[in-house]
Amino acid sequence: MKSSILQSSSVRTRAALRGLSTGLLLSAELVCFLAGLSACHSSQRPTTIALITPLTTSEVWKAMHAGVYRTTADAHLQRYWNGPTHEYDFDRQLELVEQQLHRGVSGIVLAPVHASALAPAVAQAAQAGVPIVVVANALATPGAPAVASVTSDDAAAGRMAADTIAERVGRQGTVAIVGLDPANSATLVRAEAFRARLLSNWPGLRVVLLSHVRERSPRLFNSGFDPAQYERVSAIFALNTSSAHEVLAQRNAEGGSFHTVIVACDQDQMLYDALRSRRLDVLIAEDAYRMGLVASQEVVEALRTHHALRSYILAPLLITPETIDAPDAQRFLKPYAGFDR
Amino acid sequence: MRRIPAYGVGIAGLVAAGIVTLLVVQLDVFRRTPLPYHDRFALNRMEEWSTYGGSWQIVDGAVSNNSDDAGSKMIAGVDSLTDYVMHADVSLTSSFGDTGVVVRVTSPESGTNAFNGYYVGIRLPDQLLLGKMDYGFRPLVRVRTAVAVRPNEWYHLSVTVKGCHLAALAYDAQGAQVAHGEWDDEDACDRHGAFGLRSFAAGGRWRNVSVEALR
Numbered sequence: 001m002k003s004s005i006l007q008s009s010s011v012r013t014r015a016a017l018r019g020l021s022t023g024l025l026l027s028a029e030l031v032c033f034l035a036g037l038s039a040c041h042s043s044q045r046p047t048t049i050a051l052i053t054p055l056t057t058s059e060v061w062k063a064m065h066a067g068v069y070r071t072t073a074d075a076h077l078q079r080y081w082n083g084p085t086h087e088y089d090f091d092r093q094l095e096l097v098e099q100q101l102h103r104g105v106s107g108i109v110l111a112p113v114h115a116s117a118l119a120p121a122v123a124q125a126a127q128a129g130v131p132i133v134v135v136a137n138a139l140a141t142p143g144a145p146a147v148a149s150v151t152s153d154d155a156a157a158g159r160m161a162a163d164t165i166a167e168r169v170g171r172q173g174t175v176a177i178v179g180l181d182p183a184n185s186a187t188l189v190r191a192e193a194f195r196a197r198l199l200s201n202w203p204g205l206r207v208v209l210l211s212h213v214r215e216r217s218p219r220l221f222n223s224g225f226d227p228a229q230y231e232r233v234s235a236i237f238a239l240n241t242s243s244a245h246e247v248l249a250q251r252n253a254e255g256g257s258f259h260t261v262i263v264a265c266d267q268d269q270m271l272y273d274a275l276r277s278r279r280l281d282v283l284i285a286e287d288a289y290r291m292g293l294v295a296s297q298e299v300v301e302a303l304r305t306h307h308a309l310r311s312y313i314l315a316p317l318l319i320t321p322e323t324i325d326a327p328d329a330q331r332f333l334k335p336y337a338g339f340d341r
Numbered sequence: 342m343r344r345i346p347a348y349g350v351g352i353a354g355l356v357a358a359g360i361v362t363l364l365v366v367q368l369d370v371f372r373r374t375p376l377p378y379h380d381r382f383a384l385n386r387m388e389e390w391s392t393y394g395g396s397w398q399i400v401d402g403a404v405s406n407n408s409d410d411a412g413s414k415m416i417a418g419v420d421s422l423t424d425y426v427m428h429a430d431v432s433l434t435s436s437f438g439d440t441g442v443v444v445r446v447t448s449p450e451s452g453t454n455a456f457n458g459y460y461v462g463i464r465l466p467d468q469l470l471l472g473k474m475d476y477g478f479r480p481l482v483r484v485r486t487a488v489a490v491r492p493n494e495w496y497h498l499s500v501t502v503k504g505c506h507l508a509a510l511a512y513d514a515q516g517a518q519v520a521h522g523e524w525d526d527e528d529a530c531d532r533h534g535a536f537g538l539r540s541f542a543a544g545g546r547w548r549n550v551s552v553e554a555l556r
Contacts, residue, residue: 056412056453057411057412057453057542079476080476082453084452085394085413085451086410096452
């Protein structure tokens with residue numbers, strides 16, 4: 001009898017506990033519903049593709065975002081886009097990648113602000129099984145497993161710059177290469193290909209000046225370097241937007257008096273304006289929209305089929321004041337509608 | 342003595358937990374943003390605000406952001422706010438960029454466009470700008486102001502969000518209307534969210550920030 005009472009009591013207790021736990025579970029659902037806590041629904045987390053860029057304000061990153069937007073919109077996926085608010089802030093970029101991994105992002109398209117500083121974050125993503133594609137600035141990770149990348153053909157850009165300078169200057173002259181950035185592989189590849197092209201095809205053109213980006217290496221940039229030297233060379237090859245701005249600012253400071261041929265790489269609104277007003281002679285643009293599109297499609301495909309991520313190299317486009325409004329050029333420069341800054 | 346059935350204990354637990362939840366949620370709303378809201382910058386207080394980038398401080402009864410970050414913001418309120426009108430005096434403190442207010446903000450974090458919601462700002466040389474933020478930026482309306490926007494002058498912004506309709510009015514320091522912009526957001530409109538202050542590539546100052554619920 002005692003045992004039956006005990007059993008009965010135990011059954012009642014268990015039933016009460018079951019009832020209580022059901023109540024608590026339902027309450028938890030209620031809490032989740034009312035408070036909108038995302039953690040409550042981790043098993044139903046939507047597929048999100050994150051794009052993390054060095055900035056979110058310049059044209060090149062907006063174009064890249066437009067590509068990722070197209071992919072995610074077509075596939076009905078969530079999109080996340082963010083970047084540091086100051087250029088060269090790789091700490092913030094690292095933080096953003098880690099934050100996204102922590103939140104359970106499905107895939108990442110990363111345009112690293114630093115070729116080696118972001119390598120651990122990329123490795124962390126790969127270890128976590130999160131597909132990650134590096135764009136624009138390939139990682140410098142000797143010895144590490146290859147990381148899928150979608151980059152512009154920077155060697156082609158260097159060769160294009162050499163040829164167009166030779167066309168404009170002639171077979172004899174002096175050239176400055178500005179904006180060399182040890183943390184940006186694109187600038188290194190462009191500069192190397194440029195020099196090789198001069199040596200092989202235009203030996204009468206000599207590189208007499210090589211300068212580094214100011215923001216990244218102020219000492220290198222300022223050590224004995226006089227921007228007035230710009231006007232003493234026949235042509236300048238600016239490897240990125242910030243160095244092109246420096247050169248154009250110097251030309252403005254001189255009242256536009258020096259007639260050096262200026263060829264710039266990458267894109268932003270100030271360079272478009274400079275090209276239209278012929279203060280800039282040539283812009284070699286990256287196909288940033290396709291970079292974002294292809295990289296994000298690659299991530300989505302990897303999520304669906306679990307295939308290994310592939311790398312791509314996209315052709316750059318040479319744009320002049322005469323061709324800036326051509327459809328091809330506009331596709332490179334303003335491929336987005338509505339995302340305006 | 343009559344025993345309470347097991348399912349009764351469960352139901353009681355459910356009801357009790359539900360009541361506690363409702364109280365917590367409601368209390369949180371009241372603690373953080375009673376509407377109508379008015380800032381307490383004049384009392385040197387801003388603890389109800391959360392900052393995302395920038396360098397914010399109160400000076401002379403106004404809050405200022407002394408950073409030219411590409412998009413820094415300060416947010417107050419909760420996600421559950423729906424239809425309301427926000428007022429603020431705003432002033433650009435640099436000769437570049439823009440400064441304004443944000444409404445229906447959800448998921449804010451540090452980053453230029455890192456939130457969902459709407460932005461209304463004044464921009465040099467003569468623009469009132471309405472835009473939609475979704476971790477990207479889409480300009481919705483750009484209106485030329487009747488007079489040039491000048492750095493360090495105060496302008497009053499009045500922004501109304503009701504349903505999917507966004508309306509903004511800008512006034513100069515003398516109270517004359519200088520611009521008016523409206524937008525019906527038919528593309529997945531943000532229907533609720535907190536409010537805040539934002540500047541883009543510019544320093545800014547804000548004062549007399551108030552928010553009233555619309556019925």
